[in-house]
Amino acid sequence: MSGFWQRRRIPLAWLLLTRQPARLAVALAGIAFAGILMFMQLGFRDGLFDASVTVHKLFDADLVLMSPRTMSSIGMAGFPRRRLVQVMADPAVVGTTPVHWNLMLWRNPETRRTRSILTIGFEPGDPLFTDPSLRAKAHVLNQQGRVLFDELSRPEFGPIASWFRQGRTVETEVAGKRVRVAGLVALGPSFGADGNMLTSRETFLRLMPNTPPGSIELGLIRLQNGSDPLLVAERLRQTLPDDVAIYTKQGFEEFEKNYWRSSTAIGFIFTLGAAMGFIVGCVIVYQILYSDVSDHLPEYATLMAMGYRLINLLGVVAREGLLLAVLGYLPAWFAGQGLYALVRSGTKLPVYMNNERSLLVFALILAMCMGSAAMAMRKLGDADPAEIF
Amino acid sequence: MFSTLLATHTPPAAVEPCVQLRQLNHWYGSGSNRRQVLQGVDLSINPGEVVLLTGPSGCGKTTLLTLVGALRQVMAGSVRVFGVELQGSTRGQRQQLRRSIGMIFQGHNLLRCLSAEQNVQMGADLLPDLGYRARRDLARQWLRAVGLEDHLGKLPHDLSGGQKQRVAIARALAAEPRLLLADEPTAALDSRTGREVVDLLKGLARNQNCAVLMVTHDPRILDIADRVVRMEDGQLMDSGQGERLWGADRLPDTGREAAEG
Numbered sequence: 254m255s256g257f258w259q260r261r262r263i264p265l266a267w268l269l270l271t272r273q274p275a276r277l278a279v280a281l282a283g284i285a286f287a288g289i290l291m292f293m294q295l296g297f298r299d300g301l302f303d304a305s306v307t308v309h310k311l312f313d314a315d316l317v318l319m320s321p322r323t324m325s326s327i328g329m330a331g332f333p334r335r336r337l338v339q340v341m342a343d344p345a346v347v348g349t350t351p352v353h354w355n356l357m358l359w360r361n362p363e364t365r366r367t368r369s370i371l372t373i374g375f376e377p378g379d380p381l382f383t384d385p386s387l388r389a390k391a392h393v394l395n396q397q398g399r400v401l402f403d404e405l406s407r408p409e410f411g412p413i414a415s416w417f418r419q420g421r422t423v424e425t426e427v428a429g430k431r432v433r434v435a436g437l438v439a440l441g442p443s444f445g446a447d448g449n450m451l452t453s454r455e456t457f458l459r460l461m462p463n464t465p466p467g468s469i470e471l472g473l474i475r476l477q478n479g480s481d482p483l484l485v486a487e488r489l490r491q492t493l494p495d496d497v498a499i500y501t502k503q504g505f506e507e508f509e510k511n512y513w514r515s516s517t518a519i520g521f522i523f524t525l526g527a528a529m530g531f532i533v534g535c536v537i538v539y540q541i542l543y544s545d546v547s548d549h550l551p552e553y554a555t556l557m558a559m560g561y562r563l564i565n566l567l568g569v570v571a572r573e574g575l576l577l578a579v580l581g582y583l584p585a586w587f588a589g590q591g592l593y594a595l596v597r598s599g600t601k602l603p604v605y606m607n608n609e610r611s612l613l614v615f616a617l618i619l620a621m622c623m624g625s626a627a628m629a630m631r632k633l634g635d636a637d638p639a640e641i642f
Numbered sequence: 643m644f645s646t647l648l649a650t651h652t653p654p655a656a657v658e659p660c661v662q663l664r665q666l667n668h669w670y671g672s673g674s675n676r677r678q679v680l681q682g683v684d685l686s687i688n689p690g691e692v693v694l695l696t697g698p699s700g701c702g703k704t705t706l707l708t709l710v711g712a713l714r715q716v717m718a719g720s721v722r723v724f725g726v727e728l729q730g731s732t733r734g735q736r737q738q739l740r741r742s743i744g745m746i747f748q749g750h751n752l753l754r755c756l757s758a759e760q761n762v763q764m765g766a767d768l769l770p771d772l773g774y775r776a777r778r779d780l781a782r783q784w785l786r787a788v789g790l791e792d793h794l795g796k797l798p799h800d801l802s803g804g805q806k807q808r809v810a811i812a813r814a815l816a817a818e819p820r821l822l823l824a825d826e827p828t829a830a831l832d833s834r835t836g837r838e839v840v841d842l843l844k845g846l847a848r849n850q851n852c853a854v855l856m857v858t859h860d861p862r863i864l865d866i867a868d869r870v871v872r873m874e875d876g877q878l879m880d881s882g883q884g885e886r887l888w889g890a891d892r893l894p895d896t897g898r899e900a901a902e903g
Contacts, residue, residue, distance in 0.1 A: 261774050262767055263760050265753075272755035555751040558713055559817065560741035560768050562734075638740075639713040 266572035269549060280541040281581045284618060287534025288585025289592065291527045291614050292606075296593055298523035300604035304443040305513050306506040307603065308371070311382040311440060314350070315482045316489070317505040318472030321498045325512035326371075327445040329354045331468035332497045340472070340489060345480040350379040352471035353457045353464065356446065360426040361411040368409050371446035372400075372427065374457025380475070381451075390436045394453040399435035400427070405601055406448025413437075428460040442601045444513065472497070527617075534621045538577060542629035546570060550636050558638035567630050574626030578619045585618070586611065658725075660821055660853050661687040661710055666719035668705055668876075679705045681876040683719070689820070690851040692844055692866055694858055697873035703857045704825060706873070710855060711743055711823045712736035724820065741768050744819030744852075748826040750810040752798040758785060758809045759794040765816035784812035787842060789835070803830040811839055815846060822846065824856040828863060840866045 270277050305326065318337065322330035337349040353374030358367040375381045377391040393399055402423075404414035414437055416423050423434040432452070440449045458464055476485055482501045489499050500508055514520040546553070553566050589606060596604045666683040669676050679702045687693050695703050708714045709721055712728055713736070721728040726739055744765075752761045762781035769777065785791055788808040798806055807830045814822060822843065828836035844866040847854045864870065872879045 263756065263763055265756075265764075268755040268760075549753075551751060552753045555747070555753070556764070557737070558711070558740060558745055559765060559813075560737060560743075562737055639708045 266569050266576060269545065269569070270573055270576055276541065276545075280537065280577060281584065283537030283541070284534055284577055284581025284622070285584040285588065287530045287537065287621065288582055288614055288618050289588050290530030290533065291617055292585060292589035292610070293592060293596075294523045294526035294530060295610055295614065296589070296596070296604045296606075297602075298520055298527070299607075299610065300596070300602040301444045301513055301519055301523070302510045303603045304441070305445060305509050307441040307443045308373070308449060309502075309506045309509055311384065312471075312473055312502065312505075313380045313383045313475065314473035314502050314505075315476040315480070316474040316486055317500045317502060318474065318497045319500065319505070319508075320470070321495065323470070323498075324516065325445065326354070326443070326509055327356065329470040331465060331470055332472075334467050334469045334472075336493055336497045337469075337472045337474070339493060340474055343485060343489060343492075345476050345485045345488075346474055347477050348380065348475040350375060350381055350473040350475075351454070351469040352381070352473060353454060353461075354470040355457075355461055355464075357428040357460060358426075359410055359448065359450070361409065362413075362416075362423065362425040363411045366409075368447065370406070370410065370427070371443075371449045372457060372460065373449065373451050374454045375451070377453050381473070387438060387451075390438065391451075393435040394451065394456070396435070397453070397456055397459065398430075398432050399452070399456065400432045401436045401438045401451040402434045403440040403442075403449035403451075404437040405439050405441045407442055407601055410448045430460055432456070432460070441603065444519070444602075531617055531621055534618065535625050538574070538622050538625035539628050541577070542570065542573060542626050543632055545573065546629050546632045550632070551640075553633060554636040554638045554640060557636060563633065566633055566636070570626050570630050570633065571623065574622040575619070578615075578622035581622070582615050582618050585614070589614075658688075659686040660689050660724055661685070661855070662720070662722040663706075663710070664720040664722075666706075666709065666716070666721060668702070668709060668714075668717050679876050680709075683876070683878055685871065685878060687821075687853045687855060689853050690847050691868045692847045692854040692856070694856050694864065694867040694870045695873060696858060696870060697879075701873045702876040703873055707823050707825060707855065707857060710821075711745055712739045741817070742820045744814035744817055744822040746807075746811050746814045746822070746824040746827045748829060750798070750803075750806040750830075752806055752809055752813075754798050757795045757797055758790060758801065758805075761798070761809055762812045762816050765813040768817045781812070781816055784816045785809070787815075788812045789838065804832060804835050807831055808835065808839065811842070815842075818850075820852055822852055822854045822856075824854065824858075826858060826860075827856065828858065828860050833862060836860065836862065 318332065318340070320330035320332040334351050337351055340346050340349060355372055356369045357372045359370040360367050377394040381387060381391070390401055394401065402413045402417070411425070413423055413434055417434055417437055424431060426432070427450070438451060442448055452460070476482060486499045486501060493499070556566060557563065586606070593604045593606055596602060663683050663685040666680055667678070668680040669678045671677050683706065695706065697703055709716060709728070710723060712723065712731070716729040719729070723739060724742060726735065728736065753764065756764065759778070759781050762784055763777055766772065766777040766780045772780070782791070782794060785794060788811055790805060790808055790812070793801060793805060798809070801809065807827065811827060824843070827843070828839055831839060840863040843854055843856070846852050
C-alpha cells in the first residue's frame with residue numbers, strides 16, 4: 254500500500270477534466286441522461302416481464318397444467334378438468350386446484366366506464382395462493398356474486414378499496430352482471446391486466462356462461478415435500494394425453510415471460526430504447542473527450558517531448574473515460590431510483606432497482622466511456638512533439 | 643539553493659562528445675516543393691559545454707534543435723546523442739533518449755490545469771526510483787532555484803510570462819537532463835531574471851556536466867557561452883567566442899529577430 258502511495262503520480266486525468274467545470278458538468282449531465290435512459294428502458298422491460306407473472310408467482314403450486322393452445326395469460330385456452338383427477342393418481346401428487354382465468358369487463362362504479370380486469374375463479378375451499386391470509390378471506394366467496402378485489406389495481410377501476418374500507422357497499426357490473434366486493438386482496442397489476450379480482454368457480458361460470466362445461470384454464474398441482482417437480486412432470490407427461498401441457502412453477506413463469514419477450518415487439522422496443530441511450534451516450538462522451546484531447550494537444554505534445562510515452566498519454570485519456578463513467582453513473586443511479594418510484598406509483602408496475610440491472614448499466618456506461626475514449630485516443634496521434642518548438 | 647542541488651552530482655571524466663552531427667541534411671516537402679533546411683551540418687558538443695546557436699529567422703536553428711532533441715526522424719546524415727545514432731532510430735528509441743534531454747521552449751507549454759509545482763513535478767516524475775514525496779520536494783527545490791518559491795500553487799494563467807518561462811525551465815531541469823536544449827529561454831524575461839536563468843543554466847553545465855545548446859538572439863548572455871555557433875541558410879558559418887561572432891553591427895537586428903522567433 255505504501256509502495257502504491259509512493260509511486261502515485263499527479264492525477265492528470267482528474268485535473269484535465271475538472272479544469273473546465275462547466276464542460277465537465279455538461280459531460281456528466283449527458284452521461285447521466287444516457288444512463289437514466291438505459292435504466293428506464295431496461296427497468297420497463299424487466300418490469301414488463303416481472304409484472305407479467307405477478308399473479309403467477311403467488312400460486313400455491315409445484316406443477317401447473319395448461320392447454321397447449323395457451324399463448325399467454327391474456328389468451329388462455331381451456332382443457333378438460335378431469336386431467337386433474339388423472340394427475341391425482343400419481344403418488345407424489347398431494348393436491349390439485351382447478352382454476353378459471355379470463356379477462357372480463359369491469360364497470361367503474363364511479364365513472365361508469367368499463368375496463369378489462371383479470372378474473373380468477375376457484376373453489377373457495379381449495380388452496381390457491383401461498384399467502385395464508387387469502388384462505389381466511391376466501392370463505393366470503395361462497396356466496397354467489399361476491400368477489401375479492403385487488404386493491405393494487407390501477408385507479409381506473411374506481412375507488413373500490415377506499416370505499417370498501419369506509420364500510421360502503423361496493424357493487425358494480427362485471428361482464429354485464431352484478432357483483433359485490435366482499436373483500437380486498439393485494440396482487441398487483443401486470444402489462445396484460447391493469448387489475449385483478451378473485452371469485453368462486455360458481456360466480457365465474459355465471460359471469461362467463463359460455464365457458465364449456467368441465468373446462469378450466471389452469472390446473473395447480475401440489476407435490477409431496479421432497480418430490481422432484483421435474484421428475485414428476487416428466488412422469489405425468491407420459492401418462493396424460495396431449496391436450497395438456499405440464500410446467501414446473503418456474504417454467505410456468507418463464508412461459509409467460511417468453512411470450513412477452515419473443516412473441517411481442519415490446520422486449521425488442523425496450524432493448525432498442527436502451528441501445529439508443531447507449532449510442533447517445535457514446536456520441537456525447539466521444540465529443541467531450543475528443544474536444545478535450547484536441548484542446549490539450551500542445552500539452553500532450555510537450556509531455557511526449559519530455560519523454561513521456563504515448564502509452565502514458567493513452568492512459569490519461571483512458572482514466573478520463575473511467576472517471577466520466579463513474580461520475581456520470583452515480584447521478585444516473587440515484588435519478589433511476591427516483592424515477593422507478595415514480596413509475597411504481599403511477600403504473601403500479603414492479604419496477605425496482607436491482608443489482609443485476611445496476612451492474613449492467615454501469616458496465617454499459619463504462620463500455621460507452623472507454624469505447625469513446627479509445628476513439629478519442631486516435632487524435633493523440635496528431636500530437637507531434639516536433640511542432641512545439 | 644541551486645548550488646545545493648547541483649552539489650550532489652560529480653562531473654564524469656569522459657570527454658567524448660555527447661552530441662555529434664555529421665553531414666546532417668534536412669528538408670521539408672518533396673519534388674518541386676522541397677525546401678532544404680539544413681545542409682551538411684557538422685557539430686560536436688561536449689558534456690558540460692554551453693553552445694549558443696544564433697542566426698536569422700528561418701535559417702534552420704529550430705529544426706536543428708528538434709533533430710538533436712530526437713523529436714524528428716533524421717533524413718540524411720548522422721546525429722549521435724549520447725552515442726545513440728538517431729538515423730534510422732525507432733520512435734521508442736527516440737522517446738527513451740528524450741528522457742535524458744531537457745527542453746525549454748520559447749512558448750513555455752505549461753500544462754494549464756497544473757499548478758507551477760505540479761508542472762515541475764511532471765518533469766521530476768520521469769526520474770526512476772524516486773518516491774512521490776521526493777519528486778515533489780525536488781520540484782519545490784527547482785522552483786526555489788528559479789525564484790518561484792512563493793508561487794508553488796499558482797496555475798499558469800496566474801503567472802506572468804517570465805514566471806511561466808521560469809517554471810518551464812525548472813520543469814526541464816527537474817528531470818536531471820544530461821543535455822539541455824533551449825529555444826530563446828530568456829526572450830520573455832527581464833534582464834535581471836534573464837541573467838539569473840542563464841547563470842543557472844551555466845551552473846548546471848559546469849556542476850552537472852550537462853551540455854547546453856541554446857538558440858538565442860540575446861547578446862546580454864554571450865558571456866556564459868563556451869562557444870557561439872552562427873547559422874545561415876541551413877549551414878553553420880563559423881564558431882568561436884561570442885563577441886567576435888556577434889559583431890556590434892548585428893546587435894540592432896537582434897530585437898527584431900527575437901520577436902520573429
